[in-house]
Structures are given as C-alpha cells and as structure tokens.
Amino acid sequence: MLAIYVQGTEVHSLGAGQHAVVVLDQTPFYAESGGQVGDSGELRQDATVFAVHDTQKVQPQVFGHHGQLTSGSLAVGQTVSAAVHAARRAATVRNHSATHLLHKALREVLGSHVAQKGSLVDTEKTRFDFTHPNALTAREIAAVEALVNQEILANQATQARTMPLEQAKATGAMMLFGEKYADTVRVLQIGSSAELCGGTHVARTGDIGLFKITTETGVAAGIRRIEATTGLGALAYTQEVVAQLNSVAQALRAPQSEVAAKAGQLIDQLKAQEKELARLKSKLASNQGSDLAQQAVQVAGIQVLVAELPGADVPQLREAADKLRDTLGEAALVLAAVHEGKVSLIASVSKGLVARLKAGELVNHVAIQVGGKGAAAQTWLRLGARNQKILPLHWPALCLGCKPGSAALKPQKPFCRKIMNTPLNPDQEVDATGLNCPLPILKTKKALAGMQSGQILKVISTDSGSVRDFVLFAKQTGNELLEQSEAEGKFVFYMKRR
Numbered sequence: 001m002l003a004i005y006v007q008g009t010e011v012h013s014l015g016a017g018q019h020a021v022v023v024l025d026q027t028p029f030y031a032e033s034g035g036q037v038g039d040s041g042e043l044r045q046d047a048t049v050f051a052v053h054d055t056q057k058v059q060p061q062v063f064g065h066h067g068q069l070t071s072g073s074l075a076v077g078q079t080v081s082a083a084v085h086a087a088r089r090a091a092t093v094r095n096h097s098a099t100h101l102l103h104k105a106l107r108e109v110l111g112s113h114v115a116q117k118g119s120l121v122d123t124e125k126t127r128f129d130f131t132h133p134n135a136l137t138a139r140e141i142a143a144v145e146a147l148v149n150q151e152i153l154a155n156q157a158t159q160a161r162t163m164p165l166e167q168a169k170a171t172g173a174m175m176l177f178g179e180k181y182a183d184t185v186r187v188l189q190i191g192s193s194a195e196l197c198g199g200t201h202v203a204r205t206g207d208i209g210l211f212k213i214t215t216e217t218g219v220a221a222g223i224r225r226i227e228a229t230t231g232l233g234a235l236a237y238t239q240e241v242v243a244q245l246n247s248v249a250q251a252l253r254a255p256q257s258e259v260a261a262k263a264g265q266l267i268d269q270l271k272a273q274e275k276e277l278a279r280l281k282s283k284l285a286s287n288q289g290s291d292l293a294q295q296a297v298q299v300a301g302i303q304v305l306v307a308e309l310p311g312a313d314v315p316q317l318r319e320a321a322d323k324l325r326d327t328l329g330e331a332a333l334v335l336a337a338v339h340e341g342k343v344s345l346i347a348s349v350s351k352g353l354v355a356r357l358k359a360g361e362l363v364n365h366v367a368i369q370v371g372g373k374g375a376a377a378q379t380w381l382r383l384g385a386r387n388q389k390i391l392p393l394h395w396p397a398l399c400l401g402c403k404p405g406s407a408a409l410k411p412q413k414p415f416c417r418k419i420m421n422t423p424l425n426p427d428q429e430v431d432a433t434g435l436n437c438p439l440p441i442l443k444t445k446k447a448l449a450g451m452q453s454g455q456i457l458k459v460i461s462t463d464s465g466s467v468r469d470f471v472l473f474a475k476q477t478g479n480e481l482l483e484q485s486e487a488e489g490k491f492v493f494y495m496k497r498r
C-alpha cells in the first residue's frame with residue numbers, strides 16, 4: 001500500500017466505513033481509459049476488506065482504487081491481495097472486444113467513412129458513436145450483426161503487439177483521428193480488426209459468445225449511436241424480446257408467426273368501425289336535431305334554440321343546424337358539442353333576423369362564455385378543452401347574453417337592473433322570482449368583485465318558467481360555475497371565485 005487519500009487529502013491509515021482512494025505498488029485492476037470502465041473488486045488481508053467500486057488513473061501510470069473499507073483497518077505500507085471482480089471484468093472485456101469487431105463490421109457494411117466518435121464499454125453493453133449520415137436500416141443492422149458473429153465463430157486468438165507508432169501506422173491499424181498517441185503503441189489484432197488499443201480483451205473471439213445490437217439512434221447531425229450486448233447479456237436481451245413477443249401473441253390470441261398479420265387485421269377492423277361510428281353519430285346528430293326543434297323558446301320576440309349535441313363534431317353540428325333552420329323557420333340557434341376534448345360551437349341566424357343578430361357575433365360571444373376566443377365573422381368555432389362543464393348549463397340565457405348592446409335584448413324589468421348594479425354579498429340569496437331578465441349576471445362582474453376565494457353566491461329563482469333566463473356567467477366574471485341543482489322548481493346556482 002503506497003498511499004491512501006480521503007477526499008483528496010493524503011492520510012496514513014483508514015478506519016472501517018471510510019471511503020478512500022488507495023494506491024498500490026502493483027495492481028491487476030484496469031483503470032478507466034479508452035472507453036472501458038475501470039475494474040471493481042476487493043483488496044484483502046485477513047479481516048481487512050476494502051471494496052473497490054471503481055479504478056481511475058491518478059496519473060498515467062498511477063491507478064487509484066476508489067472504494068470503502070468495509071472491515072478491519074488499513075495503513076500505508078500494509079500488504080494486501082488484490083482481486084478483480086472476475087465476472088464483471090469478463091463481461092466488460094467481451095463488450096470491449098466486440099466494440100473492435102463492430103467498428104470493423106460497420107466500415108465493411110456502411111463504408112470507410114465510418115469513424116469512431118466515442119465509445120463506452122461497461123459490464124452491460126458497448127456504446128459506440130460513429131459518423132454516418134443516415135439511420136441504419138434493419139437490413140444493415142442484421143448484416144453488421146452477422147459479420148461480428150462470424151468473427152466470433154471463427155474463434156481466432158487475439159494478438160497484442162507493442163511497436164513504434166510509425167510502424168503501427170504502416171500496418172494500417174485503425175487509429176482515432178486527432179487522438180494523441182505515445183511513441184510506442186499497442187496494436188490489438190482481433191479477428192480481422194487491427195486497432196490501437198490499451199484495453200483488456202478476450203483471448204479468442206469465441207469468448208464473446210454472442211453479439212446483439214439492441215438500439216440504433218442518432219446523437220447529433222451525422223453521428224449515429226449503436227448499443228450492443230454480448231455473452232449472457234445478449235442471451236438475456238433476446239430472451240426478453242421473445243417474452244415480449246409471446247405476451248403480444250397471447251394478447252392478440254394468435255401464434256407468434258402471425259402476430260404482425262393479426263395486428264394489421266385488427267387495425268383495419270378498427271378503422272372500418274371508426275368510419276361506421278362516424279356515420280352513425282352523424283345520423284344520430286341529425287335525428288337529435290329534429291327533436292330539438294321543440295325546445296326552442298321565445299325570447300324578446302325571437303325564436304331561440306340553444307342546445308348541446310353530445311359527441312357531435314363540426315360537420316355533424318352543421319348538418320343538425322341546417323335541419324333545425326328548415327324546421328324552425330325564423331330563428332336564432334347555437335349548437336354546441338364536446339368532441340375529442342374540444343368544444344365546438346355553431347350559430348345560425350335566419351335572414352329575417354340578421355339586422356338584429358349576426359351569427360358570427362353570436363358564436364363569438366358564446367365562445368367567450370365558455371372560455372374560448374372569438375374569431376371574426378365565423379359562424380362556427382372549435383375551441384380548446386377548457387370550461388367544457390359549462391356546456392350543459394342553461395344555454396338559452398347564455399345565448400341571450402350574446403348581444404348585450406342590442407335594444408331588442410335589453411332587460412326590461414327594474415329588478416334586473418337592480419341585480420346588475422347592486423354589489424352582492426357572499427352567501428346572499430337573490431330572489432329572482434318572476435324574472436324575465438336575460439342579462440342579469442352579465443353585468444355582475446362588478447357585483448362579484450368583492451367576493452373572496454371560496455365564498456359562494458346563491459341566486460335562486462322559484463319561477464321555473466323563467467329560470468332559463470337566469471344564469472351566472474362564470475367565465476364573464478372570471479369565476480367558475482361549480483354546479484347547479486334543481487329541486488322543487490327552485491334553481492340554485494353556486495358560483496365560486498377562482
């Protein structure tokens with residue numbers, strides 16, 4: 001034991017439990033370099049055990065064993081026996097040797113433009129970055145795998161020769177462009193690959209066992225990354241893939257060999273069913289449309305219909321609106337639906353009413369009520385998913401709020417104005433009996449301004465005939481309408497400030 005460092009400071013001895021970096025006069029451990037991770041293992045003497053988690057170079061020829069003294073004590077000058085974690089080292093070595101074969105095979109399959117741009121070798125895998133403009137095809141990946149495994153099956157002995165750099169260059173051994181090499185280098189011959197390398201390697205290519213590429217991705221423009229595994233790791237990987245295939249086959253109730261065909265069949269079936277569903281929905285929407293005509297109400301001398309068609313999309317809403325216009329004659333209508341998480345609105349105003357009410361304004365105003373944005377001169381809109389729950393509320397009133405400036409729709413009764421202009425108290429009950437007031441809450445923005453978060457405003461109408469004219473415009477006031485309840489002809493709207 002030459003030296004012990006605790007958090008960068010040299011110490012003479014170490015007690016159990018302490019983390020340290022220790023340096024020995026000689027070691028079988030490999031320190032991280034050339035993309036191969038450092039060894040792990042153990043330093044021992046009688047009851048003293050120092051667990052080595054990693055080995056890193058302190059200086060080019062000085063290896064630091066990073067780890068923890070798990071038992072006993074350790075002092076400079078002490079003699080220990082060093083044992084590398086053999087299975088981990090063997091797995092790392094297999095992956096390193098396979099990296100050389102992979103590099104060679106990539107150049108053969110893709111071309112000599114392939115140059116190493118980085119590599120990482122550990123017990124689990126080899127990760128190899130290289131220059132190539134495109135993603136590899138399945139065929140190219142299979143060809144690379146076949147070449148590497150052929151080299152493995154040839155089971156040739158690995159040769160490492162140390163020679164002057166100039167001589168190494170003359171042999172044509174692969175070297176990294178831009179890398180600084182010493183005057184004397186180590187040429188590693190494995191299979192048909194010759195490369196400068198100081199790492200640890202298998203004795204024969206057959207030791208690698210099996211080579212399997214697991215992923216192929218891009219890391220930057222013109223740089224691809226392959227991850228591959230060898231030996232028992234490759235076996236575990238293929239077993240996992242087969243297990244996944246089995247479970248898919250089971251789920252599809254098809255033999256493994258027919259999984260792809262069966263999946264294609266199911267997707268076709270699903271598409272056909274989606275088409276059929278759309279057709280049925282459209283039919284349903286237009287049927288709903290004719291039933292809805294009876295729900296039209298007279299407001300300020302205008303026949304008004306506001307309704308939700310659950311699940312309808314924009315074309316279906318349009319179809320229903322066309323039908324309703326035919327049935328109702330002179331009328332203003334707004335239809336709404338939540339489809340695929342979005343609110344769709346469509347408005348239609350018959351020609352005779354256009355002077356008083358425009359479809360574009362109508363739809364824009366309703367859009368704002370449900371948390372969307374209007375769009376100029378559009379008679380239909382598709383909005384985001386917000387405030388969907390406002391949709392099933394009292395639509396006629398929502399609609400009537402659409403034209404606050406319109407003379408035809410101005411509130412007539414004094415009580416309405418009173419509500420509009422009087423600040424309301426939290427939990428105050430407002431009697432709206434007998435109201436024929438389309439706009440009370442539109443202007444309660446002012447009234448609600450004094451309310452605190454969590455407080456509830458109740459507005460009650462006992463006149464069920466006119467209650468549709470009475471709705472809190474939650475969005476208009478920046479508040480959220482939480483729920484409504486209906487009991488014995490009473491309508492209660494709870495409103496909570498956000």
Ligand SMILES: [Zn+2]
Pocket residue numbers: 034096100196197198199
């Ligand atoms: Zn190497």
